[in-house]
Amino acid sequence: MARQYQLRLLCVAAALSGLAWFGQSSRGVEPDGPDFSAVRIALQPDPKPAVTTKATVPVDHSRYVGVAGCAAANCHGGDGSRGVLGSEYSTWIQDDPHAKAYTDLFNETSQRMVVALRLDKPAHQAKLCLNCHGPQSDPPFDGPVAAHGALLDGVSCESCHGAASHWLGPHVRRDWRQKSAAEKAEFGFRDTKDLWTRGKVCADCHVGEPGRDVNHDLYAAGHPRLFFELSAFNANLPAHWDRKADHKREGTxxxxxxxxxxxxxxxxxxxxAAVDLLIHRAKNSSDDVPAFVRGGDYSHEKTIAVWPELAETGCFACHHELNSPSWRQARGYAGRKPGGSPWQSWLTPLVGDVAAKFGQADSPLTALSTEMAKPYPDRAAVVAAAVDAQRKLSELGESINGQTLSREQVKALLSGIAEHTPELAARNWDSATQSYLALVALHQSLQDMSGSEVPDAKGREINRTLEEVLGQLAFPADADSPRTFDKESIQQLQERLRAIQQSLSNGQ
Amino acid sequence: MTVRMTRNTSRELSERVEIDFHKRPNRFRRRVWWSAFWLSVACLLWLGYAGARGDHFVYEGGDLAYAHRIFENDCAKCHTTWAPVERALSFDFSDRVYSVENAACLACHPGAEHHQNQIPGHAEISCAHCHIEHQGNHDLKRSPDRVCLECHTDLKSHTRGDGSFVGAFSEFGTTGGHPEFALSRAASSNSSSIEGVGASHEVLKLLEFVDAEGWRDRARIRFNHAAHLKAEPGPDGQTLFRIVARGQKLDGFSIPDTAVSATEVCQVCHKSDAAGRYMQPIAFEQHCRACHPLLFDNRKFPGEQVPHERADVVRGFLTEKYTLAALADPDSVEDESPARPIPGRHSRPTLSKDQTEWLAEQLKTAEAESLAHTHVLFGAEAKGGCAYCHVDKDGQPPQEWSTVTPPAIPNRWQPHSIFSHKSHQMMSCVECHDGVAESRNTGDVLMPKVELCRKCHSPEPAQPGQDFPARLLGAGTDCVECHLYHDHEKDNFVGGLNPLLHVTGPKPDATSTGERSN
Structure with a gap:
C-alpha cells in the first residue's frame, strides 16, 4: 500500500515539475527575445521567391513615367544655370512655360471656357483640353484622371521626347549615344535634334493635329490664338539644351x-501640320452641320468637325473695324472673291518662297489655297488637293532637312523673300508679321555665317529697321489685335521693307 | 501411506492467536506514529522559529518578479488579507478572492482601471486574477490568454463602448479566431463603413473613404514607390532593386549604386528606432532634398533653396531674398525680354527703370506689406515645387501655398498593438509589405493581413508541402504577444504617487514609461 502511495506521489511530483517547466518556458520569453521558431524559418530555404518579377510590357506600348523619372539631382535636375547639361529639368520647371500647361487649366480663362463650351467636367479633367495641356497620362485617359500624377507635369520631358517606359533605362547606358535616331525610335524615343522632327513635334500642339484641334469654338470661348513660328519660338524658349550644339550640327x-x-x-x-488637320476636318465634317450653326456641345469630349472651319482662316480677315468707306475694299482682294477668306494666312504666306528655293517651282499649296479661298470650299476637292499638298510638303521638308545650307543658299532665300515682303505686307497683318520673322531669322543666320560676332554697319542698319518694323507690327497697348494696322501703316511698312531689300541687294 | 486426520474445534483454532494480540502495543507502529508526531512538532517548531526570527521565505510559493523584489521582505505591503480565511468568512469560495487587495496594487499603479470602457460592475475583478505573482522572475504583463478571453469572447456584455471593436473571438492562431485587422478589412471593403469599426476606432484617423478609390490613407502627400524603385532579376531567381537616384549621399547614409535585395533597398529610407521596434518617420531634409532640391530662381540665385517650411516662412524668405537683390541691383528686377520678340505676342509694356527704382523703394519702406507683391511681381513662386509632393485638403493640387495641407504620415499603422521589426528581421520586408515596388499611389495601404501573421503565429503552423517550409513550433499566439491594455493616461511617475517607494534624488522621466496601451 505504501508503495502505491509513493508511486502516485512520484507521478504527481513529476507531472507538477513538468507543468512548472512548461509554464516557465512558454511564459518567460521576453517580448524582444529570440524566437526560436522564427530562427527555424530563417534557416530553412524559402521555396517561393519574395517578389515575382513583373511581366514585361510589350515593346509597342510605351507608357509615361512622369518627370519624377528624370528630375533627380544627378540626372537632369541639377542646379546648374539654364541650358547646362544635367540641369534640363531645372531649366524646364523654372522657366519653361510648358511646365505650366496643366496648371493653366485651373485659371479663370479655362473655367470660363468650360462654361462656354458646356463641358461636363472641369478643364483639368476634360480630354479636349488634356490632349495638349496634359498629354502625359498613363495609361492614356482611362480611370480617374486625378490618379495620373504625370498629368500635373504639364508638357514635360516625355511629351516631346517620347513616353519613356522603354528608353528610360537604356538611355543612361553608354551604348545609347552610339545608337542612330531610328534605333532610338524603336524604344519610343523622339530625336528632337533632328529639325524636321522638332518642327513636327512642336506643330502637333502649336498648329494642331487630328485629335488636337483648336477650332473656332475654342477661340470664341477664350483660347488664345495659335501663333506658331518655329525659329522664333525656338529662340524664345528657355533652352534646356546646348544651343551651340544646335548650331554646330548645321555647319561649324x-x-x-x-x-x-x-x-x-x-x-x-x-x-x-495645317494641311493634315484640314484633311481631318474635311473628312470628318458633313454638309448637314453647316458652319455658324454648330449647336453642338463638347460634353462628349470629341472635337466637332464643321465645314468650313473658321479657324482655317486668318482671324483679322473678319475681326476688324467696319468703317465705311473701307480701305480694305479700296485695296481689293488679290486673287480672292470678296467674302472668301485667305486660308491659313498665318502659316502659309511664305511656303511658296521656300519651295521655290528648294526645287519646287510651284508652291505645293497653290491648288489648295485657291480652293480654300472660296466662300464655301468643296470638301472632296479640298481633300484631293490637300493630300497632294501634304505629300509635296513632306518631301520638301525632308529634302531641306537632309541638306546643310550654304551661305549662298541662305542669301538667295533671304533676298527672294525680301523682294516679296512689300507685297506680303500689303495683304494682311499675318503675312506682314511672318515676313518680319523670316527676315529676322534669315538675317540672323547670315550674320551667324559671316564669321564675325558683331554685325557690320549694313547689318546694324538692317537690324535697326527690323526693330522699327517690329514696333509697327506690335498691337497697341490696349488691344489684342492689330487695330492700327491700316493703309498708312502698310505704306510705311512697305517703305521700310523696301529699304531692307535695297540694303541687302547692295551688298551683293 | 497413512493420512493423519486432525479435527480441530473453532475454540482450538482461535487459541492459535493470543486473544489480546491486537490490544497489545505494537512497538513498530508506535514508533512510526511518534516519529510522525515529533517530526510534525519539529516542523511546526521550525516554522514557528523561522517565523519568529522573521524568515518568511518558508511560507512563499515562489520568488517575486524582479519589479516587486523591493517588497520581498515586507509581505504586508501587499498582503493585507489571507485568502483562505477571507473565503471562509465571506462564504465565497470562487477564485475571485485573493490574498492581495486591489488597493495594494493601485497604490503604485493608479491609472490601471481594467479598461476605460468596461461596465462599472465588472471592475471588481481582482488584479491578481490576471497578474500572477510568486512565479519567479515572470513578466507580470504576460497574462494567460484564458483571462483575456473571459471578457473578449463577449465584449458587448462587458463594455459600454460604441462597438468600436469586434466583440467575440477565440484564440489568435485558429481560423475565425482573431478577426482580420481593421486596416485590411477596410482595404477589401467597398462600402464607406468598416465592419466592426465604431466611430472612435483609431483606424478612422488613418484612413478615409474616397468614392472612386475606396479606402485610402490620409497621408496627404504624393509619393510613388514604383517611380523610385526599379526591379531587376538577380541571381537565384531573386528580385533585386535599384533606387532610381543611385549614388546620392543623403544625410548619414548613401544610396547603393548596385541593385540590392528588397530589405536593403527599403532600409535606405525606412530606418527603425533604437529599440528596433518601429520605423522612424520619413523626413524631407534627410530623405528627399538631395534629389528634390527646392530651387526657386536659378538665374538670380543659382543653387539656393527655399526652406522646407510653412508657406509664410517661405514667403518671408523669398521676400528677403528679392528685396535685398532689388535694392542691391535695381536693373536685375526688369523682366527678361524674349530673344526674338514676336509682334502681337510680346507687346506688353515692361517696367521702366524709374518704376523699378520706385518699386525698390517701396519694398524697402514697406517690407512687411510687400510680401505678396514681391512674390507676384518677380515671379518668385517655386513653380509647382510644393505641388510636386503636396496636395490641398481635398487631395487636389494646391492653388496657392496657403492651401497646402501638412502631410499626416502615420508613424504607427496599428496603434492597438505592439510590434517589433527587429524580432522579424530574418524576413524580407516585402514578405509582409507586398506590392510596395508596384505601388504608384500614396493612398495604397501596404500592410499585411492577419492571415500572413498566422502562418507563423499559430499553434498549428503551416506544414511541409504548403507555402512555407517544415516547422514544428509556431511563433507565440498569446494575446499579450501583440496587445497591451489598461489605460495608462493617469500614470505619473514624477508626482508623489509612490509613497511606498519614497523616491528621492533624480526622478525617472515620465515619457519613458513606454507604450500607451489600448
Missing amino acids: ETSSAFEAKLWAVGQIASAE
Whole structure:
C-alpha cells in the first residue's frame, strides 16, 4: 500500500515539475527575445521567391513615367544655370512655360471656357483640353484622371521626347549615344535634334493635329490664338539644351546655317501640320452641320468637325473695324472673291518662297489655297488637293532637312523673300508679321555665317529697321489685335521693307 | 501411506492467536506514529522559529518578479488579507478572492482601471486574477490568454463602448479566431463603413473613404514607390532593386549604386528606432532634398533653396531674398525680354527703370506689406515645387501655398498593438509589405493581413508541402504577444504617487514609461 502511495506521489511530483517547466518556458520569453521558431524559418530555404518579377510590357506600348523619372539631382535636375547639361529639368520647371500647361487649366480663362463650351467636367479633367495641356497620362485617359500624377507635369520631358517606359533605362547606358535616331525610335524615343522632327513635334500642339484641334469654338470661348513660328519660338524658349550644339550640327560653331534651316523647316512643318488637320476636318465634317450653326456641345469630349472651319482662316480677315468707306475694299482682294477668306494666312504666306528655293517651282499649296479661298470650299476637292499638298510638303521638308545650307543658299532665300515682303505686307497683318520673322531669322543666320560676332554697319542698319518694323507690327497697348494696322501703316511698312531689300541687294 | 486426520474445534483454532494480540502495543507502529508526531512538532517548531526570527521565505510559493523584489521582505505591503480565511468568512469560495487587495496594487499603479470602457460592475475583478505573482522572475504583463478571453469572447456584455471593436473571438492562431485587422478589412471593403469599426476606432484617423478609390490613407502627400524603385532579376531567381537616384549621399547614409535585395533597398529610407521596434518617420531634409532640391530662381540665385517650411516662412524668405537683390541691383528686377520678340505676342509694356527704382523703394519702406507683391511681381513662386509632393485638403493640387495641407504620415499603422521589426528581421520586408515596388499611389495601404501573421503565429503552423517550409513550433499566439491594455493616461511617475517607494534624488522621466496601451 505504501508503495502505491509513493508511486502516485512520484507521478504527481513529476507531472507538477513538468507543468512548472512548461509554464516557465512558454511564459518567460521576453517580448524582444529570440524566437526560436522564427530562427527555424530563417534557416530553412524559402521555396517561393519574395517578389515575382513583373511581366514585361510589350515593346509597342510605351507608357509615361512622369518627370519624377528624370528630375533627380544627378540626372537632369541639377542646379546648374539654364541650358547646362544635367540641369534640363531645372531649366524646364523654372522657366519653361510648358511646365505650366496643366496648371493653366485651373485659371479663370479655362473655367470660363468650360462654361462656354458646356463641358461636363472641369478643364483639368476634360480630354479636349488634356490632349495638349496634359498629354502625359498613363495609361492614356482611362480611370480617374486625378490618379495620373504625370498629368500635373504639364508638357514635360516625355511629351516631346517620347513616353519613356522603354528608353528610360537604356538611355543612361553608354551604348545609347552610339545608337542612330531610328534605333532610338524603336524604344519610343523622339530625336528632337533632328529639325524636321522638332518642327513636327512642336506643330502637333502649336498648329494642331487630328485629335488636337483648336477650332473656332475654342477661340470664341477664350483660347488664345495659335501663333506658331518655329525659329522664333525656338529662340524664345528657355533652352534646356546646348544651343551651340544646335548650331554646330548645321555647319561649324562660328558659321552655321541653323537659324535659316530651322526657319525653312518650320515653315514647311507648320504648313504640313495645317494641311493634315484640314484633311481631318474635311473628312470628318458633313454638309448637314453647316458652319455658324454648330449647336453642338463638347460634353462628349470629341472635337466637332464643321465645314468650313473658321479657324482655317486668318482671324483679322473678319475681326476688324467696319468703317465705311473701307480701305480694305479700296485695296481689293488679290486673287480672292470678296467674302472668301485667305486660308491659313498665318502659316502659309511664305511656303511658296521656300519651295521655290528648294526645287519646287510651284508652291505645293497653290491648288489648295485657291480652293480654300472660296466662300464655301468643296470638301472632296479640298481633300484631293490637300493630300497632294501634304505629300509635296513632306518631301520638301525632308529634302531641306537632309541638306546643310550654304551661305549662298541662305542669301538667295533671304533676298527672294525680301523682294516679296512689300507685297506680303500689303495683304494682311499675318503675312506682314511672318515676313518680319523670316527676315529676322534669315538675317540672323547670315550674320551667324559671316564669321564675325558683331554685325557690320549694313547689318546694324538692317537690324535697326527690323526693330522699327517690329514696333509697327506690335498691337497697341490696349488691344489684342492689330487695330492700327491700316493703309498708312502698310505704306510705311512697305517703305521700310523696301529699304531692307535695297540694303541687302547692295551688298551683293 | 497413512493420512493423519486432525479435527480441530473453532475454540482450538482461535487459541492459535493470543486473544489480546491486537490490544497489545505494537512497538513498530508506535514508533512510526511518534516519529510522525515529533517530526510534525519539529516542523511546526521550525516554522514557528523561522517565523519568529522573521524568515518568511518558508511560507512563499515562489520568488517575486524582479519589479516587486523591493517588497520581498515586507509581505504586508501587499498582503493585507489571507485568502483562505477571507473565503471562509465571506462564504465565497470562487477564485475571485485573493490574498492581495486591489488597493495594494493601485497604490503604485493608479491609472490601471481594467479598461476605460468596461461596465462599472465588472471592475471588481481582482488584479491578481490576471497578474500572477510568486512565479519567479515572470513578466507580470504576460497574462494567460484564458483571462483575456473571459471578457473578449463577449465584449458587448462587458463594455459600454460604441462597438468600436469586434466583440467575440477565440484564440489568435485558429481560423475565425482573431478577426482580420481593421486596416485590411477596410482595404477589401467597398462600402464607406468598416465592419466592426465604431466611430472612435483609431483606424478612422488613418484612413478615409474616397468614392472612386475606396479606402485610402490620409497621408496627404504624393509619393510613388514604383517611380523610385526599379526591379531587376538577380541571381537565384531573386528580385533585386535599384533606387532610381543611385549614388546620392543623403544625410548619414548613401544610396547603393548596385541593385540590392528588397530589405536593403527599403532600409535606405525606412530606418527603425533604437529599440528596433518601429520605423522612424520619413523626413524631407534627410530623405528627399538631395534629389528634390527646392530651387526657386536659378538665374538670380543659382543653387539656393527655399526652406522646407510653412508657406509664410517661405514667403518671408523669398521676400528677403528679392528685396535685398532689388535694392542691391535695381536693373536685375526688369523682366527678361524674349530673344526674338514676336509682334502681337510680346507687346506688353515692361517696367521702366524709374518704376523699378520706385518699386525698390517701396519694398524697402514697406517690407512687411510687400510680401505678396514681391512674390507676384518677380515671379518668385517655386513653380509647382510644393505641388510636386503636396496636395490641398481635398487631395487636389494646391492653388496657392496657403492651401497646402501638412502631410499626416502615420508613424504607427496599428496603434492597438505592439510590434517589433527587429524580432522579424530574418524576413524580407516585402514578405509582409507586398506590392510596395508596384505601388504608384500614396493612398495604397501596404500592410499585411492577419492571415500572413498566422502562418507563423499559430499553434498549428503551416506544414511541409504548403507555402512555407517544415516547422514544428509556431511563433507565440498569446494575446499579450501583440496587445497591451489598461489605460495608462493617469500614470505619473514624477508626482508623489509612490509613497511606498519614497523616491528621492533624480526622478525617472515620465515619457519613458513606454507604450500607451489600448
